[in-house]
Amino acid sequence: MPKLSGSCLCGAVSYKGEAEPLFAGNCHCTDCRKSSAGGHMALMAVPAPAVEITGDVKGYEMKADSGATVTHHFCPNCGSQMYNTNTNMAGVTVLVATTLDDPDAFQPQVSVFASRALSWDQPNPATQQFDEMPPMGD
Ligand SMILES: [Zn+2]
Ligand SMILES: [Zn+2]
Known part of the structure; x- marks a missing residue:
């Protein structure tokens, strides 16, 4: 299983573990753009x-379009966004992949x-693209 470790900019918050990602993708929604200060968020x-x-x-x-409450967890010292949790996805931590020590541990699928998506930050052509959020089957 891929080893995952990462930290915020100042190092006060870090994480480590080992997991097969349940989901790896880029989100181009407005919330992700504003909260990440980038064109999209790698999740x-x-x-x-x-x-x-x-x-x-x-x-x-905050309330997401889905009606779920999404919590953005960030380092109070340097402001790096570390992970999100979502009331529609109990037991799941959505890591902000840009905090990884090894960025290649993240391979976006979607x-x-x-x-x-912004004109200057178009979706990665190597990924499957969805106009909105695809239905999350199980
Ligand atoms: Zn920090
Ligand atoms: Zn988003």
């Missing part, structure tokens, strides 16, 4: 028990909310 969902998070994070809660 990797893993089973929550698979990663151990060290350091205190601060959480910002681009979601591709319809909202």
